[in-house]
Every structure is written in structure tokens, then in C-alpha cells.
Amino acid sequence: MTSATELPAPAPADPGTGTTGLGTSPLRTDALPKALGIYPYAADLWAEGLLWGAVLRSPHPHARILSVDTAPALAIPGVHAVVTAADLPAGPDGTPDGAPTGQVTADRPVLAAGVVRHHGEPVAAVAADHPDTARLAAAAILVEYEPLEPVTDPEAAFHAPPLHPDGNLLRHLPLRTGDPDAVGEVVVEGLYQVGRQDPAPIGAEAGLAVPRPDGGVELHLSSTDPHGDRDRTAACLGIDPDRVRLVGTGVPGATTDREDLSFQVTLALLALRTGRPVKMTLTRAESFQAHTTRHPALLRYRHHADADGRLVKVEAQVLLDGGAYADVSAEALASAVAFSVGPYTCPNVFVDAWAVRTNNPPAGRMRGEGALQACFAYESQLDQLAKQLGIDPVEIRRRNAMTTGDPLPTGQAVTCPAPVGALLDALDTTPLPALPLDDPEADWLLPGGPGGAGDPAAVRRGIGYAVGMVHMLGAEGEDEVxxxxxxxxxxxxxxxxxxxxxxxxxxxxxxxxxxxxxxxxxxxxxxxxxxxxxxxxxxxxxxxxxxxxxxxxxxxxxxxxxxxxxxxxxxxxxxxxxxxxxxxxxxxxxxxxxxxxxxxxxxxxxxxxxRPHPTEPLDPETGQGDAFVSIAFCAMRAVVDVDIELGAVRVVDVTVAQEVGRALNPRQIEDRIEGAVAQGVGLALLENLRTEGGVPVNASLTGYRLPTALDTPDVRIAALLEERDVVAPFGAKAVSAVPAVVAPAAVAAAVRAATGLPVGRLPILPEDAIAPA
Amino acid sequence: MEHGGNLVNRTIMLPASVDEAVEALAVTPGAVPVAGATDLMEAVNAGRLRPAALIGLGRITELRGWRYEDGGTAVLGAGLTHARMDRPDFAALIPALADAARTAGPPQVRNVGTLGGNIATAAPAGDTLPVLAALEATATLARAGGVREVPVSHLLTGLDPLRPGELLTWVRVPLLHAPQVFLKSTGRSGPARATASVALVLDPARRGVRCAVGAVAPVPLRPLEAENWVAGCIDWDARGAEGAVLIDPAALAAFGEYVAGACVPEGGAHGEGSGSAAARLRRTVAVLARRALGRALK
Structure with missing residues (x-):
């Protein structure tokens, strides 16, 4: 018997295969220390004589800052520095209160000056010799706010007074291709809503800043973009990028950008101001306020099809709620527009899409941003078409499936492998899971979970299919290298x-x-x-x-x-x-x-x-252009059990067929798919950071429901198709994002099949799954 | 203030017996007893509660078990954890309480969270509370120099609240030797807070059915009329006979509607919900009550 801290004998590097290199499945070298809890993260870092940072955040979603009085905080013994926007160097164009920053679009102040635009926006920060002192001092800062009416409805953002000098419209992207007057024999319409999913990483934001003798600063944090973050941090601090060094620490979960810019700039500023190392770790409640979420979306679709179910025309309006700052909303919108029809061919496509600014929490990057919201809508539409025409849902997808060489509605030809039909075919080679038995010993299999109220007589099983796509690499002319x-x-x-x-x-x-x-x-x-x-x-x-x-x-x-x-x-x-x-x-x-x-x-x-081949921006009038380097495809079959009296849904099984180009590490691919499916199932049934008047109401791990092992289905891989992508290194495609894009749509399709209800919003609440017997 | 050094320079006492604990409570005004701390420390960490002192109850081993009294009553220690109540020996005694304990949260919470803590916190969704209400349990409150006995429901409603200096020590529950059911609806498979729960116990000796609905109101609600009505619909004499039909299925459904109508008012359970939200909650309670009685009589 070994003690918990003692490392067991290291496992062989690649059990079973006996070889190394591509195509084998060696274990991650950090797997064991992570499993044992001895892997160091930023929150574990220490430096001699360090101070602790704390941030004061806005309690209002929208308010004018009338005054900030830091004196009460500075009067507390042990407080070494208090910083506000006034302590930031002027921006490059001489703007006071620091240069705005942000991913893709720089419109976010590091510390709010004059106005706060979302609940939890950082206003001031403190460095003190004890974490509790720092927090007490942050709370002691007197900020006088004049609360303003928050704009929380994205549809109201168009006409609301501008919340930011850049206005409320973050991007409008139309897409026009084909004949606007084309009419199909059948028309189906739908309105779809996607909630606000939080990345909820297992480790909250944490970092350590150490001042350097040359006037620069060294930042130890779990950045996922060290150079980008270095450049943006240096710009905000008004120092040369070479004087900022970002040292990567272990990343405790990242399905989005880690550590918001405000966090690291503030941390660096405190270290420079005090001349001492400063460490900051956010609480779980702060973490929910600090990072960006998935874009909540409203999508209105109209599909025209002929009597055989072939798509004639797709019309769509897409509205993404970008929250208070632009971040990557423009990119997400491009994805939503370019993939608005999904992996199907359709000659006539007319889309108008908007990303708008509101006083809701800022939205940002999160696995398949934009593409995911569109996938839920177009796959729901295909289900509706299939129902109306009496065609099997898989068959209608097969009839419209795109193949290599077909054009996207943006006019770009899909030159990478696009075996959509083959993916759909592969799903049914895996047998369906067994039906639950009317057996008291098996009650844990019922919706509602172990010891739940599930009643076999009220359970209906549903099987749903979905296919989806997402691009890889930066789009629209971004230099990828x-x-x-x-x-x-x-x-x-x-x-x-x-x-x-x-x-x-x-x-x-x-x-x-x-x-x-x-x-x-x-x-x-x-x-x-x-x-x-x-x-x-x-x-x-x-x-x-x-x-x-x-x-x-x-x-x-x-x-x-x-x-x-x-x-x-x-x-x-x-x-x-x-x-x-x-x-x-x-x-x-x-x-x-x-x-x-x-x-x-x-x-x-x-x-x-x-450096992959270059891309070009989408035309602002027509949405046309070769904007993407390559595209990943995935098909899924979800099996759910629904207690139609209580509306409880249990996802029994998700079977995945994915185009991977070449499986470089099959086990790692399976892990990534499992993780992405879990996240997709979370969005489909549980996860929604709800806001009331712009204020999150469930920003805790009690209120924000992440899927547990009991909520996560068995994930089976029906096929990893390996059709080499000739332009990609190794011929391999990325694997993590596309299953997350497809899983919510597949679960929704399965709930639809079980209940006969339309299912127009994610997450699917119990009340959306209560059906007449 | 959201965060703070709430426990800096604060007193924590660790009495080893009930007597020591009530003594500590008497001499330290504002001291808060703490057992599993799953609710209390969350409130402290969030800055909602700043106790002047804490009295840790973990060392009072006498409160972590149970004993029998008069052959018909179990006297449960307030320090019984949810995990302990879920074990087969306890489940054979008071099945509904075991069911509630089993679904009360993830294992980490059930391992430390206690029966007494569930009562003292009195959260609307506290899982053991409707069971205690249906069982008409009473609580023993100890203070320096005496004890008193109060129905748990009076504690919860504030009719007869915990007074300063009093410690919840024991919970008296009748042993009914008959089917008991606890059902909760959460909308997910993993552990979660109940949106509605129903506890139902049969009392064959008195030919009674007792039922309580949790999570729809600040305290568990007893639909007394529905209980009385349905007790008359049950063929008590057929109990135990092979293949006997104890109740007409239509009566089961009517019981569910009766309970829901009694416990969820029109126009929202919490006063602010829309009519349709109330209707959904009614429906959920009706389904839970119907299924609970159906399982009890199976």
C-alpha cells in the first residue's frame, strides 16, 4: 500500500502498442500528476515577499461612475497600493485612463473609467500583504455610482442609446447568394434560442506577477495565448513588449481564452506599482464575472425544400448578444453566417446576422462560437422538414449532404474532405443501446437519476441525429503562423x-x-x-x-x-x-x-x-469570400430517455462519427470527443448563466449546473474517418470543437423524437419536455 | 462586502458533550453551532453571515447515532450524517428519510451534512424536511439546565423557533413499519436541489396516509384533507395479500391533483411566478404525489 503522496511506478509510455510516434496513443505525461493532485497550477505559485491582489467589481450592469475614493482602502494597515483607471498610462492616441484592449476588437477598458457596462466589471484593484486584507481594502474603496438603465435585450440594443463610443452594433454581416425569389414546395419556419453557457473552467483565474529590474514585469499565469497576451498587456502598461514576459503555468481547463486581459494587466500594474511580486487568485464567484461566456443567440429560420426534401432556399436572421464588449463577436458572427445552412448544399441562401452590444456579461470565444448556435437552428429545421415531408431524418440529411468540392453559401468551395454522407452512414453501424428494463434494481437508469422520481411507464425513448461543421484556424484573412x-x-x-x-x-x-x-x-x-x-x-x-x-x-x-x-x-x-x-x-x-x-x-x-494558405474577408455586402482554411465535420446520434410527465431528460448514449483526416493519437481524439460531448450535453440540458436585469443570478457552482458523471452519457465512437486533408500537416484535422458544436443539436433532436414537441431553445428545460402521454 | 477574513481572530469551541456545548452557548452570546458546515460556511464565505464564535459539534459522538425508545420511536442524533442515514440498517427503519438523505447532494456533502443541520438551516429545498413533516417528528432542544420538545414543523414555520442558547440535539421519529416514499424532481440526473419533492408515509396501525410537499414553499406543506380523503380510498385489509389491488388507479391520480391543488396556489408558488409556471409546478407535484402513493401501495 502506497501513501497518497507517493508516486506509483510510472506506467509504460505507450501500453499495448509497443511503438512510438504518430498514430499511436501514448499517455499524456502530465496525466498522472494531475490525477494525483500534485501538478502545479498558477494558484500554487509562491514568491518571497509577495503581496496579494484583489479586484473591486461593479455591482451594477450599467452605471456612471461619479467618484472613486481610494483613501479608506489606503488607510488600512497592510495595504501597499490601490490602482484605478487613472493609474494606467495614456493610450497611444493620448486617451486618458489607459488604452482599451480586447481580443480581436480592442474596446474594453482594463479598469472602468467614467462608466461601467456590465455587472462585475473591474473598477479598482488593491495589493496588500494578506489576501483578506486585500479583499477588505477593495471593499473599502468608495465608488459613487449613478445607476443607468441597462440594455439587456439584444433586440433593444439597435435602438438604445449607444453604450460605448463604438456604438451598439458590433457587426452586421449579410449573406446573399442565388435567387431571392426561389420558392420550395414545402416551407418550414422556426425561432431558436440558445442560452448563455459559461466555460466554468475547473480552476479559477490565478496568476503571479514579478517586477523585473529593467522596469518590466514577468507574469506567471495560464494564458492560452502568451504572445498575444504579452503584446496587449505591454500596450496597456505603456511599455515595450520585450519587457513583458509571460510564463505559462499549468492550464486548469480552457475551452475559451484563459485569464481575461483586465486580470493580467491589473496584476502587472500592481507589481510595477509596489515593486514586489503580487499574486491574485479569483474566487469562484469572481471567476464567473471575470471570463467571457458563449454568445446567447436568437435565430429565425425559413427553409424551402422540394417534395423530395432537397433544399431550395434558406433564409435566416441571426442575432448574437455580444454583451458589454466586442471581444471576438465579429469572428463568431462570421462563423454563424458562413455555416448558417450547415453541411448541406443549397443554391439560394439569404442571411442577415448581427452581433450587438448590451449590458449583459461579455461573450467571447468558446468551442465553435457562432457555428454551434447555427447548428442547433439548421438541424432543428431539417427535423421539421423531415416531419412535414414524412421522410426519415437521416435520409433527408443524406439527400442534402455536402461532399468535397461543394460550395459553402459564401461561395468558397470546400476543398478539404467533406464526407458528410459517409459520416451519417457510419453512425448506424454501431448498435443502439438496450432499452431500460422495468426492474427496481435498474432505477438508476431512469431520467431523474438514482433515487429519483422516474417511473418507467412515463419514460419515452428518443433517437436524434445531427451533423455539423466548424472551421479550423483564424478566418477572414487573419495571418496564421x-x-x-x-x-x-x-x-x-x-x-x-x-x-x-x-x-x-x-x-x-x-x-x-x-x-x-x-x-x-x-x-x-x-x-x-x-x-x-x-x-x-x-x-x-x-x-x-x-x-x-x-x-x-x-x-x-x-x-x-x-x-x-x-x-x-x-x-x-x-x-x-x-x-x-x-x-x-x-x-x-x-x-x-x-x-x-x-x-x-x-x-x-x-x-x-x-503558415497555411491565406484567406480573405467576407464581403460586407454579400458575405462572399474564401474565408476559411479548412473545415471539420462530425455526425452524431443521441439517444435520450424522457420522463414525459416530469420533463426529466437523461442522455443515454451519444454515438459519434467524425472526419479527422488522420488519427494522430486515437486515444487523445476519443478523450477530446468525450469532453466536447459532455460540454455539448451540458448546454443542451443544464448550463445557462441566467441574468436578471443584466445581473447573473446563478453565478456559483451550486446555481450553474454543470453536467456530472451521472448527467454525461456513454460516448461511443462509431468511426474516425481518415481521409487525408492534403493541405494540412500530416493530413490531420482538429477534433475538439466540432463535437461540441453538434452535440446540443443531436440531444435536441432526440428529445424532439421522444416527446413530439418542437424544442426551440437550449438548454431544454423540464417544462420543454413535458408531453401528453 | 462579499468576501473577508471572517474567521480572523474568532473563537472556535469544540465541546465533547451536549452539556459542554450548551454551556458554551450560554456563555458566548452570538455563538453559532456548526456541524457539517455545508450551508453555514457557504454563507460565511459569501459574507452573509459573520458569526461571533463557532461551536463545532463534530466531537459530540453521542449525537452521531440513534437509539430506540418505548419500542415505537427512534431517537435520531442531530449529528447523523446523510451518508449514515443512507446505510441499509437505517433505511430499513425509516425508508423515506434514507431516500431523502441519498438524494440530498453529492457524496462530499452527504458525508458531512447532518440531519440537525438540515433542520437548523431550514432551506425550502431541504430534502429531509418534508419527510420529518410527514412523520410528524419532534425535536429535542437542549439548553443549559433543561430540555424541551418541539414538533419539527413548529421549528420550521417559526411557530416555536429555536431560542438563544438552545441546541438541537435529538429528533424523535415514530417507527411505522410500513412503506414510505420520498420523491423529488430536479430536472437532471446528477445531484441537485429539488424543484418539488413529496414525502409520503403509510401508518397502517392508524389507517392513515401522511404526506408532505417540499421545496414549493418556505416550509414543507401538509395536504391534510387530501391525506384523510385518500386514507378512506385504500383497502387496508387487503394489504399483504398476493396480487391485491389496494387502491383504484383513478383515486391515485385524483390524490395527486388534490395534493397539488392544496400545496401550490394559483398564480405562482413564490408569489411572483406567472400562471403557467404555477401550473407546471402543480403538475409536477401532482405527478410526484401520485407516483409516491403508487409506490407506497405497490
Missing amino acids: ATATVRVSGDHATVICAAVDSGQGFATLARQIVQSVLGVSEVYIAPVDSDQSAAGPSARSRHTWVSGGAVERAALMVRHQMLQPIAADFGMSVELLTINDGKITSYDGVLGMPVSEALEGRELWATAQC
Whole structure:
């Protein structure tokens, strides 16, 4: 019996397979320490003489700040600094109270000045010698507010007085293609609503800022975009980006951007102001206020189809609630518009989409932003069409399914593999789960959970299907690039790449890539910091592609340097040599030399970049353009049991078929799919950060219902289709976002099948699933 | 103030017996007894409660079990945890209380949260409360120099509240040796707060049915007329006979409607809900009450 703190013997690196490299399933190296609770996160950091930071947040969703009096806070013993917007350097154009910042669109103040635009917006911050002192001092700051009427209805935002100098319309994107007068034999209409999903990461925001002797600052936090965050932080602090260093710590959950900018700029400012290290950890309640959520959406759709169910025309209006600040709303909107029809072909598409500013919590990046909301709407429409025409829901999808080469409504041809029909076919190769038995021992299988009120007589089973898509990498002309360095010395290799392993498994993948190319088994992945070359954010499913591609290129360059002299000696080309298990062998078996011998004590280095082909912005009048690098597709079958008297829903099983290009690490792919399905099921049935007058009412882990193990279905993988994407490194597609996009639509379809009700909003509340017997 | 060093320089006492605890309560005005702390510390952390002192009850082992009295009554310690009440030996005694304890929350909460704490917190959705109301349980309140006995429902409604210096020590529950059911509706499979719950116990000796509805009002509600009516619909003499039909299915459904009508007023349970929200809650209570009686008579 080992004690809890003692590490058990390390598991073999890749059980079962006996090989390393791409296509195998090695365990993550951080899996064991994370499971044992000994893996260090930012909240565990410590520095000699550190101070503790605390933030004062607005209690109003919309108010004018009449005055801020920091004197009562400064009078508290142990308080070292209090900062407000007035302490921030002027912006580049001379604007007082600091330069605005933000992802994609910079319109958010680091600390509110003059006006607060959402509940929980940071107004001031304190550094003190004890966390409780810091919090008490923050609460002692006197802020006089004049509450203003909050704009909380996104539809009212159009006509409301501007909440921000940039106005309330964050983006309007129309899409026009085909004949506006086309008419189908059947027409179905629907209004769809998606609630506010919070990323609710398992670890709340935390960080440590250490002032540097050169007047700069070092930030230790779980940023998922170290270079972007460095540049934005430096801009807000008015110092050179080279003087800000971001050191990545373990990321405790990230399905969105980690650590909002206000958090890290404030932290850095406190450290610079006091000249001492400052640590800040947010409470769970603050965490809900600090990070961005998924965009709540309202979607109105009209589908025209012929008698066979083939789409003739799709008309849609999409409204995204961006909350108080723009963040990535413009990107999310582009996704919602470009994928408004889904993975189907339709000649005539007319969409108008708006993202608007309100006084609700700001919305931002979150797995498949924009694409997810559209998927729920177009898949609900297809279900309606199938019902009206009496066609099987799978058949109607098959009839409209897009294939490689078909155009998106934006005019872009889908050149990557798009085997939508094959994905649908693959689902039914996996048998359906067994029906629950009328057995008291099996009552835990009923909706309502173990010990619940479930009654087998009132349970109806429903099976629903959904297909969806989401783009990978930055869109609309964004420069996508990552840089990586690979070094080989002795019998091991090192990868230096600033791509953050946010839990998606990039470190494991980088190790596999180098093992594959260089044949060395021991690969060290250097910790990420912003002094390394940039690799960009861990978002938009990009690291497998750009950073993985850069690591592969660098490794290939090292391989060439290593093999070139040997090949020359033997008078053969480099291509005839292979490296396996640390040994270089020639095609004819004459040569067999260990890698360490070939290196002759040298170190070989190479740095390479990967930059996928460029994209272009969508036309602001017609929504046309080649805006995306590549697209991922996924099909799902959800099986639910609904207690139609109580409206309790249990998702029994979700079966997934996904196009992955090439399965680089099958187990990791399955993990990612399981996680994404759990998050999708959460949005479908449970998760909704509700607001009343702009104030969140359930911002706690008691009130905000995350799926537990009992709410999460069995997830089965029917197929991982491996049709190489020729332009992608390794031919592989990203895997994490698209299952999260499709799962809510699949669950909604299944509830629809079980109850016969239309199901027009997410999450599906019990009252939406109570049906006549 | 949302956060703060609420426990800095504060007194925490750890009495080892009920006598020591009531003594500590008597000498420290404003002291708050704490058992599992699952509700209390949340309030402290959120700044809603700033107790002058805490009296930890964890060392009072006598309150963590139960004993029998007069052959027909179980005297339950206020320190019984939900996890303990869920164990088979306890479930055989008071099945509805075990059911309520089992669904009261995640294991971490059930391992420390106590019966006494559930009563003292008196949350509208407290899972054991409708069961105690249906069982017509009484509570023993100890203070320095004496004890008194109060019906739990009087404690909850504030008819006869806990007085300063009093500690909830024991809960008296009749042993009915008959089916009991606790059902709650949460809208999810994982542990969650009840949107409505129904506790129903049969009392064959008195040919009675007792029922309480939880979570729809600040305190559990007893639909007394519905109880009396349905007791008359049950064929008590057929109990135990193989294949006997104890009640007409139509009466089951009518009982559900009767209970819902009595416990959920028109126009919203909490006074602010829309008519349709009240209608949905009524429907839920009706379904729970019907199923509870159906299970009890199965």
C-alpha cells in the first residue's frame, strides 16, 4: 500500500502498442500528476515577499461612475497600493485612463473609467500583504455610482442609446447568394434560442506577477495565448513588449481564452506599482464575472425544400448578444453566417446576422462560437422538414449532404474532405443501446437519476441525429503562423514551441511528431514562455495544424542535417535512410548506426514556421469570400430517455462519427470527443448563466449546473474517418470543437423524437419536455 | 462586502458533550453551532453571515447515532450524517428519510451534512424536511439546565423557533413499519436541489396516509384533507395479500391533483411566478404525489 503522496511506478509510455510516434496513443505525461493532485497550477505559485491582489467589481450592469475614493482602502494597515483607471498610462492616441484592449476588437477598458457596462466589471484593484486584507481594502474603496438603465435585450440594443463610443452594433454581416425569389414546395419556419453557457473552467483565474529590474514585469499565469497576451498587456502598461514576459503555468481547463486581459494587466500594474511580486487568485464567484461566456443567440429560420426534401432556399436572421464588449463577436458572427445552412448544399441562401452590444456579461470565444448556435437552428429545421415531408431524418440529411468540392453559401468551395454522407452512414453501424428494463434494481437508469422520481411507464425513448461543421484556424484573412524549434543532442530531442497545451494534448502530439521524424524515444517539451518565438493562441483548433506543422518541419530539418553526411559517406540519398528506435539504418541493411553516434557529440538545431494558405474577408455586402482554411465535420446520434410527465431528460448514449483526416493519437481524439460531448450535453440540458436585469443570478457552482458523471452519457465512437486533408500537416484535422458544436443539436433532436414537441431553445428545460402521454 | 477574513481572530469551541456545548452557548452570546458546515460556511464565505464564535459539534459522538425508545420511536442524533442515514440498517427503519438523505447532494456533502443541520438551516429545498413533516417528528432542544420538545414543523414555520442558547440535539421519529416514499424532481440526473419533492408515509396501525410537499414553499406543506380523503380510498385489509389491488388507479391520480391543488396556489408558488409556471409546478407535484402513493401501495 502506497501513501497518497507517493508516486506509483510510472506506467509504460505507450501500453499495448509497443511503438512510438504518430498514430499511436501514448499517455499524456502530465496525466498522472494531475490525477494525483500534485501538478502545479498558477494558484500554487509562491514568491518571497509577495503581496496579494484583489479586484473591486461593479455591482451594477450599467452605471456612471461619479467618484472613486481610494483613501479608506489606503488607510488600512497592510495595504501597499490601490490602482484605478487613472493609474494606467495614456493610450497611444493620448486617451486618458489607459488604452482599451480586447481580443480581436480592442474596446474594453482594463479598469472602468467614467462608466461601467456590465455587472462585475473591474473598477479598482488593491495589493496588500494578506489576501483578506486585500479583499477588505477593495471593499473599502468608495465608488459613487449613478445607476443607468441597462440594455439587456439584444433586440433593444439597435435602438438604445449607444453604450460605448463604438456604438451598439458590433457587426452586421449579410449573406446573399442565388435567387431571392426561389420558392420550395414545402416551407418550414422556426425561432431558436440558445442560452448563455459559461466555460466554468475547473480552476479559477490565478496568476503571479514579478517586477523585473529593467522596469518590466514577468507574469506567471495560464494564458492560452502568451504572445498575444504579452503584446496587449505591454500596450496597456505603456511599455515595450520585450519587457513583458509571460510564463505559462499549468492550464486548469480552457475551452475559451484563459485569464481575461483586465486580470493580467491589473496584476502587472500592481507589481510595477509596489515593486514586489503580487499574486491574485479569483474566487469562484469572481471567476464567473471575470471570463467571457458563449454568445446567447436568437435565430429565425425559413427553409424551402422540394417534395423530395432537397433544399431550395434558406433564409435566416441571426442575432448574437455580444454583451458589454466586442471581444471576438465579429469572428463568431462570421462563423454563424458562413455555416448558417450547415453541411448541406443549397443554391439560394439569404442571411442577415448581427452581433450587438448590451449590458449583459461579455461573450467571447468558446468551442465553435457562432457555428454551434447555427447548428442547433439548421438541424432543428431539417427535423421539421423531415416531419412535414414524412421522410426519415437521416435520409433527408443524406439527400442534402455536402461532399468535397461543394460550395459553402459564401461561395468558397470546400476543398478539404467533406464526407458528410459517409459520416451519417457510419453512425448506424454501431448498435443502439438496450432499452431500460422495468426492474427496481435498474432505477438508476431512469431520467431523474438514482433515487429519483422516474417511473418507467412515463419514460419515452428518443433517437436524434445531427451533423455539423466548424472551421479550423483564424478566418477572414487573419495571418496564421507558428514557429517551433527542435534540438537533438545525445539520444534525446527537445521541442521549443510556445504553443500552450491547454489540455488539448499538444505536448503529447509534439513528442509523437518528433519521435516519428527523428526516431528518438526521449523528447522533452520545453515549458512555454513569451520569450520563445510565437505560436499563437490555443484557440480555433489551430495548434495541431500550425504548431504541429512547424514542429514537423523543424524536426525534418534536423533529420536532414543529421543524415546528410552519412548519406554522402555511403553514396546514397537521404531518402534511403530510416531512423527507428534511436538507430539509423539504410534501405539495404548495410548501415546500422545509433543516432548518438551519428551526432558525434554535436547538437543539431533547426527552427521552422508553418503558415497555411491565406484567406480573405467576407464581403460586407454579400458575405462572399474564401474565408476559411479548412473545415471539420462530425455526425452524431443521441439517444435520450424522457420522463414525459416530469420533463426529466437523461442522455443515454451519444454515438459519434467524425472526419479527422488522420488519427494522430486515437486515444487523445476519443478523450477530446468525450469532453466536447459532455460540454455539448451540458448546454443542451443544464448550463445557462441566467441574468436578471443584466445581473447573473446563478453565478456559483451550486446555481450553474454543470453536467456530472451521472448527467454525461456513454460516448461511443462509431468511426474516425481518415481521409487525408492534403493541405494540412500530416493530413490531420482538429477534433475538439466540432463535437461540441453538434452535440446540443443531436440531444435536441432526440428529445424532439421522444416527446413530439418542437424544442426551440437550449438548454431544454423540464417544462420543454413535458408531453401528453 | 462579499468576501473577508471572517474567521480572523474568532473563537472556535469544540465541546465533547451536549452539556459542554450548551454551556458554551450560554456563555458566548452570538455563538453559532456548526456541524457539517455545508450551508453555514457557504454563507460565511459569501459574507452573509459573520458569526461571533463557532461551536463545532463534530466531537459530540453521542449525537452521531440513534437509539430506540418505548419500542415505537427512534431517537435520531442531530449529528447523523446523510451518508449514515443512507446505510441499509437505517433505511430499513425509516425508508423515506434514507431516500431523502441519498438524494440530498453529492457524496462530499452527504458525508458531512447532518440531519440537525438540515433542520437548523431550514432551506425550502431541504430534502429531509418534508419527510420529518410527514412523520410528524419532534425535536429535542437542549439548553443549559433543561430540555424541551418541539414538533419539527413548529421549528420550521417559526411557530416555536429555536431560542438563544438552545441546541438541537435529538429528533424523535415514530417507527411505522410500513412503506414510505420520498420523491423529488430536479430536472437532471446528477445531484441537485429539488424543484418539488413529496414525502409520503403509510401508518397502517392508524389507517392513515401522511404526506408532505417540499421545496414549493418556505416550509414543507401538509395536504391534510387530501391525506384523510385518500386514507378512506385504500383497502387496508387487503394489504399483504398476493396480487391485491389496494387502491383504484383513478383515486391515485385524483390524490395527486388534490395534493397539488392544496400545496401550490394559483398564480405562482413564490408569489411572483406567472400562471403557467404555477401550473407546471402543480403538475409536477401532482405527478410526484401520485407516483409516491403508487409506490407506497405497490
